[in-house]
Amino acid sequence: MAQEIVLNYKTSDGTVHAVDARVGDSIMDTAIKNDIDEVVAECGGSLICATCHVYLDPETAALFDEPEDFELEMLEGVAAERRENSRLSCQLRVKPELAGHTIETPDRQ
């Protein structure tokens, strides 16, 4: 059985949702599976919609590789404010080190 961790999603109203996240799944898929409706993911993870935008805090961002050029290009088109640690959650995989971290979701996609 795949390893699971607890991951938090903080929605734009300030509510924190703690969910079980399977290591290896994307942060986008985990949000969809757990009804975090501020992650829309129209393209299903193909990196062509930018509706899976999330914000990471600096400690969480440091757990991931830098975004690829194409992700950076897609981030130029996000609907909500783009921040320094904006990422597209379909490009981020759940890993054990993420246990207890919080992913923030924007008020629109």
Ligand code: FES
């Ligand atoms: Fe479409 Fe991430 S789900 S870009």
